[in-house]
Amino acid sequence: MSVDTATVAKIASLARIKVTEAEIGAMVPELNGILAWVEQLAEVDVTGVEPMTAVIPNTQRLRDDVVNADPLTGGDMRDAVLANAPAPEHGFFGVPKVIE
Amino acid sequence: MTDLTNLGIAALRDGVAKGDFTATEVATAFNAAVEAAQPALNAFIVTTPEKALEAAAKVDADRAAGNPLGTMAGVPIGMKDLFATKGTQTTAASKILEGFTPQYESTVSQKLWDAGAGMLGKLNLDQFAMGSSNETSAFGNVISPWRRPNDTAPLAPGGSSGGSSSAVAARIAPAATGTDTGGSIRQPAAFTGISGIKPTYGRCSRWGVVAFASSLDQAGAMAHDVTDCAIMLEAMAGFDPKDSTSLNLPVPAWTAGLNADMKGKKVGIPREYRLDGMDPDVAKSWDDGIAWMKDAGAEIVEISLPHTKYALPTYYIIAPAEASSNLARYDGVRYGLRDLPDGAGLQDMYAATRAAGFGPEVKRRIMIGTYVLSAGFYDAYYTQAQKVRTLIARDFTEAFQQVDVILVPTAPSSAFALGEKSADPLEMYLNDVFSVPASLAGLPAMSVPAGLDRSGLPLGLQVIGKAFDEQGVLNASLALEQRAQFTARPAKWW
Numbered sequence: 212m213s214v215d216t217a218t219v220a221k222i223a224s225l226a227r228i229k230v231t232e233a234e235i236g237a238m239v240p241e242l243n244g245i246l247a248w249v250e251q252l253a254e255v256d257v258t259g260v261e262p263m264t265a266v267i268p269n270t271q272r273l274r275d276d277v278v279n280a281d282p283l284t285g286g287d288m289r290d291a292v293l294a295n296a297p298a299p300e301h302g303f304f305g306v307p308k309v310i311e
Numbered sequence: 312m313t314d315l316t317n318l319g320i321a322a323l324r325d326g327v328a329k330g331d332f333t334a335t336e337v338a339t340a341f342n343a344a345v346e347a348a349q350p351a352l353n354a355f356i357v358t359t360p361e362k363a364l365e366a367a368a369k370v371d372a373d374r375a376a377g378n379p380l381g382t383m384a385g386v387p388i389g390m391k392d393l394f395a396t397k398g399t400q401t402t403a404a405s406k407i408l409e410g411f412t413p414q415y416e417s418t419v420s421q422k423l424w425d426a427g428a429g430m431l432g433k434l435n436l437d438q439f440a441m442g443s444s445n446e447t448s449a450f451g452n453v454i455s456p457w458r459r460p461n462d463t464a465p466l467a468p469g470g471s472s473g474g475s476s477s478a479v480a481a482r483i484a485p486a487a488t489g490t491d492t493g494g495s496i497r498q499p500a501a502f503t504g505i506s507g508i509k510p511t512y513g514r515c516s517r518w519g520v521v522a523f524a525s526s527l528d529q530a531g532a533m534a535h536d537v538t539d540c541a542i543m544l545e546a547m548a549g550f551d552p553k554d555s556t557s558l559n560l561p562v563p564a565w566t567a568g569l570n571a572d573m574k575g576k577k578v579g580i581p582r583e584y585r586l587d588g589m590d591p592d593v594a595k596s597w598d599d600g601i602a603w604m605k606d607a608g609a610e611i612v613e614i615s616l617p618h619t620k621y622a623l624p625t626y627y628i629i630a631p632a633e634a635s636s637n638l639a640r641y642d643g644v645r646y647g648l649r650d651l652p653d654g655a656g657l658q659d660m661y662a663a664t665r666a667a668g669f670g671p672e673v674k675r676r677i678m679i680g681t682y683v684l685s686a687g688f689y690d691a692y693y694t695q696a697q698k699v700r701t702l703i704a705r706d707f708t709e710a711f712q713q714v715d716v717i718l719v720p721t722a723p724s725s726a727f728a729l730g731e732k733s734a735d736p737l738e739m740y741l742n743d744v745f746s747v748p749a750s751l752a753g754l755p756a757m758s759v760p761a762g763l764d765r766s767g768l769p770l771g772l773q774v775i776g777k778a779f780d781e782q783g784v785l786n787a788s789l790a791l792e793q794r795a796q797f798t799a800r801p802a803k804w805w
Contacts (some may be wrong), residue, residue: 212691214682225683226635227642227658228674229666233312238678244737245679249624249692262697263704266526266753267778268513269556284553289415292409295646304644309657 213243252284313720315340316482319535320386320542323485324427327370327385334367334374334385337410339689341387344483345431351805354468354478356392356450357400358432366429382566383546389487390403392433393440394530395519397429403521404438404448407641407668414505417519419488419530419550424547431484434474439669440523440637443742445473447672448734455503455726456481456801459766463804466726466768467703467795469499474668475533476503480801486534486543490520492527493626494722494746497758498534501721501771504760504799506792507533508540510783511778512753513558515544516551525556527626527750537759537789541566544781551690561778568610568782571790574608578787579714583619585735586723592764593720598716600761600772604787612714616706621699622748627740629751630681635680638673641665675736685769703750711777716787721758721771749775755789760797769799 214222219238223230230238279285289302299307318326327334342360348356370385395401395413402408416424423432438447444467445453455468455477468477472489476499479487489496489617491509500507508531515530522528532543545565551557553636569641580601585594601611643664648697669677683692710717723744732739749756755778758771772791 212688218682219432219678222678222682222685224662225685226660226677227639227665228669228677229659229662238675241675241736242678242682245627245675245740246682248737249628249696252621252624252628252695252699253691253700255621257695257698257702260698260701262694263700264697265556266700266704266751267556267558269364269513269558270557272552272559274552281553288414292645294414295411297643297647297649306644306658307651307655307660 213246245260316344318485320383320486321540323386323473324382324384327374328380337385338363338367338387340482341431341479348481348483348805352456352477352481354435354453354474354481354483355389355400355432356404356435358447359399359430361466362399363429363431366427370427371685376661381425381427381436382542383423385695386427387429387430387431389434389475389484390420391436391472391475391488391490391492394488396420396430396433396520401433401521402450403440404436404670405452405670405673406449407665409648410700410742411647412642415517415519418516418553419520419547422544422549423488428546432530433654434478434487436474437471439634440471440490440492440519441634441671441672442470443494443498443730443739444727444732445470446669446729449670452729454476456805457726457768458770458801458804462785464728467502467729469726471495472533476500476505479503479505479533479535481805483679486532486539488530488547489533490528490530491750492523492630493750494570494743496531496533496747497756497771497773498722498742500758501769502726504535504769504797505533505789506540506757506759506788508544508757508781509755510544510781511558511755513556514548514781516554516557518551518553520747521635524630525637526585526633527630529617535783537792538566538569540757541569541785542545547723563782565782565785568788569619571788571793572608573790576609576787577612577616577714578604578609579612579717581614581616581717581719582712583616584719590724593723593770594773595721596761596770600791603791607790614710614714614717616710616748618699619748622703622751623700623740623744625696625703626743626747626751628692631676631680632684633680635677635684635698638677646769656791672736680741680794700751703748707752707754716783717775717786719773719775721773722746724737725764725766725768725770741793754778755781755784757784759788759795761793761795762792762797763799
């Protein structure tokens with residue numbers, strides 16, 4: 212499978228990365244080179260093989276159902292959460308107008 | 312008094328404990344070395360001499376008061392700028408995080424401070440740890456302290472932990488943290504003649520580490536030698552309920568357990584790693600390693616890891632796929648850069664922010680990851696890669712029924728010059744050929760310096776161990792270290 216300029220433009224749009232026509236032109240051969248190379252995986256016989264989900268066997272833990280059980284990851288952190296926001300407003304994240 | 316900057320973790324810690332010198336003297340010496348080298352090597356993104364001095368003052372006060380000292384007490388280290396450090400800018404070497412000041416401390420860095428270490432600064436790296444030469448940083452290339460004879464061309468310190476390797480090799484930091492997703496601790500360690508270990512996936516908490524590919528990312532230690540790596544890794548590792556993939560296991564006493572006697576141990580040599588056209592010096596250093604293992608009493612066993620050749624393409628599907636998902640969080644809303652063109656809506660703001668903030672290699676990987684996860688291609692690329700990953704891990708499981716550890720080269724060549732491989736992304740990816748398989752299988756692996764090649768540059772040997780058997784990896788690495796007698800150092804030009 213290979214990509215053309217329309218496909219690369221679509222991928223960039225899905226990835227929310229603004230690209231110029233010139234950038235798309237440069238990306239097409241680069242991505243095609245990489246994709247052609249990874250396509251060798253198609254030759255591996257994977258009949259009956261499960262896709263890997265966890266590289267080291269582990270179990271999913273549940274934390275105790277307690278408010279702020281771990282103060283580091285609990286609540287009451289509004290100011291810390293907003294401290295690095297580019298445009299905080301009135302205790303919220305500010306964004307451009309989304310509803311006309 | 313000996314030059315304190317020549318000492319490693321154990322010597323500094325023991326010297327401080329005995330009173331041969333103070334932690335403040337140590338921190339002062341390394342702060343000066345960092346400041347002098349920074350214009351030439353660019354190993355740090357920010358330096359924090361006050362943090363190093365502050366930690367040292369506490370250690371000196373504790374010692375004076377007769378309080379117990381930690382295992383890293385009095386040792387100032389470099390912190391890869393992928394670890395969130397409370398109050399100190401953390402960027403992952405990307406413009407999109409420039410100015411980001413974490414409100415919390417990563418688990419691994421906190422454990423090191425708790426053990427008495429201090430911070431010299433935040434080390435440069437490939438942007439979001441994506442690269443093998445440190446050329447993708449938004450804060451400039453890191454330069455290796457090593458040079459070819461009679462040649463001033465700047466060489467790559469390896470990547471992505473290139474600031475870490477450069478700083479330790481130049482002796483401006485006695486040790487540094489690294490992270491390894493596909494070889495980012497081992498390859499830079501090999502390029503610069505130092506030691507580096509990546510533990511079993513889950514040993515070190517990922518909490519507070521900027522995510523690249525979450526099923527592969529592991530923190531580890533980079534230092535002068537095997538003993539120092541053992542001390543540091545012991546301080547970094549341990550169960551953390553805040554990381555859902557953290558291993559709920561006690562941390563073994565790796566340092567106390569160090570033993571270079573390989574009698575009764577079997578060392579596997581996988582035939583698939585002997586590539587056609589292998590660099591003759593790399594092949595020779597591998598043969599040297601085999602001889603050293605025999606000398607240490609080990610039995611050498613030829614093994615097969617049949618899916619080795621598929622490891623790199625598997626990695627370059629899985630890692631970008633996970634990266635495209637992880638990096639979706641950089642949206643210009645919650646933290647980091649925001650680029651809001653005049654009159655732009657929310658979607659335009661996302662796209663403009665990410666275009667302005669991410670470097671070309673990061674964009675390339677997000678694009679590949681987005682493509683392989685997109686409707687219609689998901690099974691052909693991503694699911695197929697996850698199946699092949701199962702086969703690669705199975706190869707190791709079967710091999711480890713016959714052998715205790717596996718010995719291979721760390722990288723296919725010694726350090727290359729900056730610019731030599733950066734034009735072609737694929738050529739750069741191929742540099743990870745020997746390091747990626749262990750990453751895909753989540754196994755502990757370590758690089759130790761083996762010798763110099765024909766151009767006078769370091770080569771590394773890699774020991775891969777069974778899951779949870781960091782001790783076996785450290786012990787085999789120690790046996791290599793004792794026989795390699797690697798003492799070469801870059802001539803100081805910076």
